[in-house]
Amino acid sequence: MTIEEVHLWRGSPEQQALRSQFVKATQFAYFDKQLRHPDWRGKRVLDFGGNKGNLLLDPACAISHHDYYCLDVINDAIEEGRKMFPDAHWVHYDRYNCSFNPSGIRDLAVPDLGVEFDFILAYSVFTHTTFEEMKELVAQLEQRGRTLAFTFIDPNWNGNLRWRLEKHNPRDRVETLLAESREAQWCSLVNGTELYVNDSGVWDSQTACMTYNIYYTEEFMRAQFPNAIIKRPVNDERQHCCELT
Ligand SMILES: C[S@@+](CC[C@H](N)C(=O)[O-])C[C@H]1O[C@@H](n2cnc3c(N)ncnc32)[C@H](O)[C@@H]1O
Numbered sequence: 001m002t003i004e005e006v007h008l009w010r011g012s013p014e015q016q017a018l019r020s021q022f023v024k025a026t027q028f029a030y031f032d033k034q035l036r037h038p039d040w041r042g043k044r045v046l047d048f049g050g051n052k053g054n055l056l057l058d059p060a061c062a063i064s065h066h067d068y069y070c071l072d073v074i075n076d077a078i079e080e081g082r083k084m085f086p087d088a089h090w091v092h093y094d095r096y097n098c099s100f101n102p103s104g105i106r107d108l109a110v111p112d113l114g115v116e117f118d119f120i121l122a123y124s125v126f127t128h129t130t131f132e133e134m135k136e137l138v139a140q141l142e143q144r145g146r147t148l149a150f151t152f153i154d155p156n157w158n159g160n161l162r163w164r165l166e167k168h169n170p171r172d173r174v175e176t177l178l179a180e181s182r183e184a185q186w187c188s189l190v191n192g193t194e195l196y197v198n199d200s201g202v203w204d205s206q207t208a209c210m211t212y213n214i215y216y217t218e219e220f221m222r223a224q225f226p227n228a229i230i231k232r233p234v235n236d237e238r239q240h241c242c243e244l245t
Contacts, residue, residue, distance in 0.1 A: 002167040002192065004211050005051070005124075006099050011210075025057035026235060027123045031149055032062075033234045034241040035119070043067060043118035046145060048110075048137075049125030053081035053088060069113055073101035089113070098202070098209040099128060110140045117145030124239060127153050128212050130200035131186060135224070142244055151239035155187060155215035160238055164213060168192030185220040189213045 007015035032038075040062040047055050050070035055061060065087035072078050075092045082090040093111060096104035120141050126134040141148050155161035161181060165174045169192070177195045181187050188201040190209055196202075202209065221242055222230055229243040 006128075006211055010100075023057065024054060026237065027055045027121075028058040028061040028063070030123065030151075030235055030237055030239075031055075031119075031121050031241075034231050035147065035149060035243065038119075040119075044115055045069065046071065046113070046115075046117045046120040046141075048120055048122040048141060048150075049073070049128075050121075051081070052077040053085050053090075055121065055123070056085055056088065069115065069117070071111070071113075073097050073104055097129065097212075098204065099212040102209070107136075110137065110144070113144075115144075118147065120145040120148045122148075122150035124151055126150055127214060127239070129214070130188070130203050131214065131216075132200060134214075138225075138244070146245060148244045150242055152216050152221055152242060153213075153239055154218050155181060155184065156217060157233065157240070158238060161187070161189075161215055163238075164189065164192065165195075184215075184217075186214070186216040188215070 003015055043063070044067045045063050047053065047068065047070045049072055051072055051074065053070055056063070056065065056068060065085050068088040069091070070078065070081055070088065071091050071093045073093055073095050078090045078092045081088070091111060091113065093108070094104045095101065095108040096106045129137070138148065138150070153160050162174065162178060165177055169177065181195060181197055184197045186198055188196045188199065190202050191211055194201065200214070218230055218240060221240070225242055225244060227244060231241040231243065233239055
Protein backbone atom coordinates (compact mmCIF):
# COMPACT_ATOMS: atom_id res chain seq x y z
CA MET A 1 0.00 0.00 0.00
CA THR A 2 1.39 3.43 -0.96
CA ILE A 3 0.72 6.02 1.69
CA GLU A 4 1.07 9.75 1.14
CA GLU A 5 0.43 12.85 3.20
CA VAL A 6 -3.16 13.15 2.00
CA HIS A 7 -3.98 9.75 3.53
CA LEU A 8 -3.25 11.12 7.01
CA TRP A 9 -6.27 13.39 6.60
CA ARG A 10 -8.53 11.68 4.07
CA GLY A 11 -7.50 8.04 4.17
CA SER A 12 -9.01 4.97 5.84
CA PRO A 13 -8.26 4.44 9.56
CA GLU A 14 -5.52 1.99 8.52
CA GLN A 15 -3.94 4.52 6.15
CA GLN A 16 -4.15 7.24 8.79
CA ALA A 17 -2.49 5.01 11.36
CA LEU A 18 0.32 4.10 8.94
CA ARG A 19 0.97 7.67 7.84
CA SER A 20 0.97 9.01 11.40
CA GLN A 21 4.08 6.90 12.06
CA PHE A 22 5.90 8.85 9.35
CA VAL A 23 7.25 12.18 10.57
CA LYS A 24 9.29 14.28 8.18
CA ALA A 25 11.15 17.07 9.92
CA THR A 26 13.76 18.07 7.37
CA GLN A 27 11.97 21.03 5.79
CA PHE A 28 13.68 23.72 7.86
CA ALA A 29 17.16 22.34 7.14
CA TYR A 30 16.24 22.17 3.45
CA PHE A 31 15.22 25.84 3.15
CA ASP A 32 18.01 26.98 5.45
CA LYS A 33 20.53 25.47 3.06
CA GLN A 34 18.79 26.51 -0.16
CA LEU A 35 18.52 30.11 1.11
CA ARG A 36 22.20 30.15 2.15
CA HIS A 37 21.69 30.08 5.95
CA PRO A 38 19.96 33.43 6.51
CA ASP A 39 19.69 34.91 9.99
CA TRP A 40 16.15 33.79 10.88
CA ARG A 41 16.01 35.71 14.17
CA GLY A 42 13.13 38.19 14.20
CA LYS A 43 12.13 37.22 10.64
CA ARG A 44 8.48 36.68 9.93
CA VAL A 45 7.83 33.50 8.03
CA LEU A 46 4.73 32.29 6.21
CA ASP A 47 4.68 28.52 5.80
CA PHE A 48 2.32 28.29 2.85
CA GLY A 49 0.72 24.84 2.75
CA GLY A 50 2.50 24.28 6.04
CA ASN A 51 0.12 21.52 7.16
CA LYS A 52 0.44 21.11 10.96
CA GLY A 53 3.72 22.98 11.19
CA ASN A 54 6.17 20.25 10.27
CA LEU A 55 8.75 22.98 9.61
CA LEU A 56 8.82 23.65 13.37
CA LEU A 57 9.46 20.00 14.24
CA ASP A 58 13.16 20.27 13.44
CA PRO A 59 14.84 20.88 16.83
CA ALA A 60 17.33 23.14 15.00
CA CYS A 61 14.56 25.30 13.54
CA ALA A 62 15.60 28.91 14.20
CA ILE A 63 12.21 30.47 13.43
CA SER A 64 10.52 31.81 16.54
CA HIS A 65 7.01 30.43 17.03
CA HIS A 66 5.77 34.01 17.43
CA ASP A 67 7.06 34.84 13.96
CA TYR A 68 5.68 31.72 12.32
CA TYR A 69 2.43 31.80 10.33
CA CYS A 70 0.89 28.74 8.75
CA LEU A 71 -1.77 28.66 6.03
CA ASP A 72 -3.21 25.39 4.85
CA VAL A 73 -6.31 24.11 3.11
CA ILE A 74 -6.77 21.24 5.62
CA ASN A 75 -8.64 22.53 8.63
CA ASP A 76 -7.77 19.51 10.81
CA ALA A 77 -4.05 20.05 10.15
CA ILE A 78 -4.34 23.70 11.15
CA GLU A 79 -6.14 22.75 14.37
CA GLU A 80 -3.52 20.12 15.19
CA GLY A 81 -0.72 22.62 14.59
CA ARG A 82 -2.44 25.14 16.82
CA LYS A 83 -2.53 22.57 19.64
CA MET A 84 1.15 21.65 19.23
CA PHE A 85 2.47 25.19 18.76
CA PRO A 86 0.02 27.61 20.41
CA ASP A 87 2.34 30.61 20.13
CA ALA A 88 2.41 30.40 16.33
CA HIS A 89 -0.32 31.71 13.99
CA TRP A 90 -2.70 29.28 12.30
CA VAL A 91 -5.11 30.12 9.50
CA HIS A 92 -7.34 27.76 7.55
CA TYR A 93 -7.36 28.70 3.88
CA ASP A 94 -10.47 27.00 2.49
CA ARG A 95 -9.34 26.83 -1.13
CA TYR A 96 -10.31 23.91 -3.32
CA ASN A 97 -7.71 21.23 -3.90
CA CYS A 98 -9.00 18.06 -5.56
CA SER A 99 -6.85 15.92 -3.30
CA PHE A 100 -6.39 17.81 -0.02
CA ASN A 101 -9.59 19.87 0.14
CA PRO A 102 -12.22 18.67 -2.34
CA SER A 103 -14.99 20.59 -0.56
CA GLY A 104 -13.07 23.88 -0.65
CA ILE A 105 -13.85 27.06 -2.58
CA ARG A 106 -12.51 27.39 -6.11
CA ASP A 107 -9.98 30.15 -6.76
CA LEU A 108 -10.29 31.63 -3.26
CA ALA A 109 -7.74 34.44 -2.86
CA VAL A 110 -4.89 34.03 -0.38
CA PRO A 111 -6.08 35.72 2.83
CA ASP A 112 -4.40 38.96 3.80
CA LEU A 113 -2.82 38.33 7.19
CA GLY A 114 -1.83 41.97 7.54
CA VAL A 115 1.85 40.99 7.70
CA GLU A 116 4.72 41.73 5.32
CA PHE A 117 6.69 38.48 5.46
CA ASP A 118 10.45 38.23 5.28
CA PHE A 119 10.16 34.68 3.98
CA ILE A 120 7.35 32.73 2.40
CA LEU A 121 8.19 29.04 2.22
CA ALA A 122 6.20 26.31 0.49
CA TYR A 123 7.56 22.80 0.73
CA SER A 124 5.88 20.27 -1.56
CA VAL A 125 2.76 22.37 -2.07
CA PHE A 126 2.92 23.27 -5.77
CA THR A 127 3.79 19.63 -6.35
CA HIS A 128 0.09 19.03 -5.55
CA THR A 129 -1.69 21.82 -7.41
CA THR A 130 -2.25 22.41 -11.11
CA PHE A 131 0.19 24.45 -13.16
CA GLU A 132 -2.44 27.20 -13.43
CA GLU A 133 -2.93 27.23 -9.63
CA MET A 134 0.84 27.44 -9.09
CA LYS A 135 1.19 30.44 -11.43
CA GLU A 136 -1.74 32.26 -9.87
CA LEU A 137 -0.78 31.55 -6.26
CA VAL A 138 2.89 32.42 -6.80
CA ALA A 139 1.83 35.77 -8.28
CA GLN A 140 -0.29 36.46 -5.19
CA LEU A 141 2.40 35.34 -2.76
CA GLU A 142 5.05 37.50 -4.41
CA GLN A 143 3.03 40.51 -3.24
CA ARG A 144 3.09 39.29 0.38
CA GLY A 145 6.75 38.85 1.16
CA ARG A 146 10.37 39.68 0.35
CA THR A 147 11.60 36.19 -0.45
CA LEU A 148 9.42 33.39 -1.73
CA ALA A 149 10.94 29.92 -1.88
CA PHE A 150 8.98 26.90 -3.03
CA THR A 151 9.83 23.40 -4.11
CA PHE A 152 9.06 21.54 -7.29
CA ILE A 153 9.90 18.08 -8.57
CA ASP A 154 11.78 17.48 -11.80
CA PRO A 155 10.47 14.23 -13.32
CA ASN A 156 13.91 13.29 -14.61
CA TRP A 157 15.99 14.13 -11.54
CA ASN A 158 17.12 11.01 -9.76
CA GLY A 159 14.36 9.01 -11.46
CA ASN A 160 11.66 11.00 -9.63
CA LEU A 161 8.78 10.16 -11.94
CA ARG A 162 9.85 6.52 -12.29
CA TRP A 163 10.06 6.26 -8.50
CA ARG A 164 6.44 7.28 -8.07
CA LEU A 165 5.11 5.34 -11.06
CA GLU A 166 6.71 2.18 -9.73
CA LYS A 167 4.72 2.52 -6.52
CA HIS A 168 1.40 2.42 -8.34
CA ASN A 169 1.81 0.57 -11.64
CA PRO A 170 2.97 -2.79 -13.02
CA ARG A 171 6.39 -2.75 -14.67
CA ASP A 172 5.26 -2.69 -18.32
CA ARG A 173 2.83 0.16 -17.61
CA VAL A 174 5.65 2.12 -15.95
CA GLU A 175 7.77 1.81 -19.10
CA THR A 176 4.83 2.86 -21.31
CA LEU A 177 4.13 5.95 -19.20
CA LEU A 178 7.80 6.90 -19.06
CA ALA A 179 8.03 6.61 -22.86
CA GLU A 180 4.98 8.87 -23.19
CA SER A 181 6.52 11.47 -20.90
CA ARG A 182 10.07 11.33 -22.30
CA GLU A 183 9.89 14.69 -24.10
CA ALA A 184 7.56 16.30 -21.56
CA GLN A 185 8.36 19.71 -20.13
CA TRP A 186 5.91 18.96 -17.38
CA CYS A 187 3.32 16.36 -16.51
CA SER A 188 0.72 15.54 -13.90
CA LEU A 189 -0.23 12.23 -12.32
CA VAL A 190 -3.67 11.55 -10.87
CA ASN A 191 -4.07 8.71 -8.38
CA GLY A 192 -0.60 7.50 -9.31
CA THR A 193 -1.81 5.96 -12.55
CA GLU A 194 -3.27 8.56 -14.93
CA LEU A 195 -0.51 10.55 -16.59
CA TYR A 196 -1.10 13.83 -18.45
CA VAL A 197 1.78 15.21 -20.53
CA ASN A 198 2.24 19.00 -20.60
CA ASP A 199 -1.22 19.19 -19.04
CA SER A 200 -2.65 19.62 -15.56
CA GLY A 201 -5.07 16.75 -16.13
CA VAL A 202 -8.19 16.21 -14.08
CA TRP A 203 -8.82 18.70 -11.29
CA ASP A 204 -12.57 18.53 -10.80
CA SER A 205 -14.64 17.40 -7.87
CA GLN A 206 -16.52 14.81 -9.99
CA THR A 207 -13.40 12.65 -10.23
CA ALA A 208 -12.39 10.72 -7.14
CA CYS A 209 -8.90 12.13 -6.79
CA MET A 210 -6.97 10.94 -3.76
CA THR A 211 -3.48 11.85 -4.90
CA TYR A 212 -2.43 14.55 -7.33
CA ASN A 213 1.24 15.00 -8.23
CA ILE A 214 2.77 17.35 -10.75
CA TYR A 215 6.28 17.53 -12.20
CA TYR A 216 8.21 20.28 -13.96
CA THR A 217 11.61 20.06 -15.58
CA GLU A 218 14.24 22.49 -14.37
CA GLU A 219 14.34 24.07 -17.87
CA PHE A 220 10.59 24.58 -17.88
CA MET A 221 10.68 26.31 -14.48
CA ARG A 222 13.53 28.59 -15.61
CA ALA A 223 11.37 29.64 -18.56
CA GLN A 224 8.28 30.15 -16.38
CA PHE A 225 10.10 32.15 -13.69
CA PRO A 226 12.96 33.91 -15.49
CA ASN A 227 13.79 36.05 -12.43
CA ALA A 228 14.06 33.10 -10.09
CA ILE A 229 17.08 31.33 -8.70
CA ILE A 230 16.52 27.65 -9.38
CA LYS A 231 18.47 25.30 -7.17
CA ARG A 232 18.94 21.57 -7.38
CA PRO A 233 17.89 19.36 -4.46
CA VAL A 234 20.04 19.35 -1.31
CA ASN A 235 20.34 17.05 1.71
CA ASP A 236 19.46 13.97 -0.38
CA GLU A 237 15.94 15.29 -0.98
CA ARG A 238 14.08 14.93 -4.26
CA GLN A 239 12.77 18.49 -4.64
CA HIS A 240 14.25 21.46 -6.47
CA CYS A 241 13.88 24.96 -5.05
CA CYS A 242 12.59 28.04 -6.85
CA GLU A 243 13.53 31.30 -5.10
CA LEU A 244 11.96 34.64 -6.00
CA THR A 245 12.90 37.94 -4.41
C1 LIG B 1 2.74 17.19 0.81
S1 LIG B 1 1.98 18.26 1.94
C2 LIG B 1 3.35 19.20 2.54
C3 LIG B 1 3.06 19.84 3.85
C4 LIG B 1 4.18 20.65 4.46
N1 LIG B 1 4.57 21.75 3.63
C5 LIG B 1 5.35 19.77 4.79
O1 LIG B 1 6.40 19.91 4.15
O2 LIG B 1 5.24 18.93 5.69
C6 LIG B 1 1.15 19.45 0.88
C7 LIG B 1 0.39 20.48 1.66
O3 LIG B 1 -0.06 21.52 0.78
C8 LIG B 1 -1.35 21.91 1.21
N2 LIG B 1 -2.02 22.61 0.10
C9 LIG B 1 -2.43 22.11 -1.07
N3 LIG B 1 -2.96 23.07 -1.85
C10 LIG B 1 -2.85 24.23 -1.17
C11 LIG B 1 -3.20 25.58 -1.43
N4 LIG B 1 -3.79 25.94 -2.59
N5 LIG B 1 -2.93 26.50 -0.50
C12 LIG B 1 -2.33 26.15 0.67
N6 LIG B 1 -2.00 24.89 0.99
C13 LIG B 1 -2.24 23.94 0.08
C14 LIG B 1 -2.00 20.61 1.60
O4 LIG B 1 -3.13 20.76 2.36
C15 LIG B 1 -0.85 19.92 2.33
O5 LIG B 1 -0.84 20.23 3.69
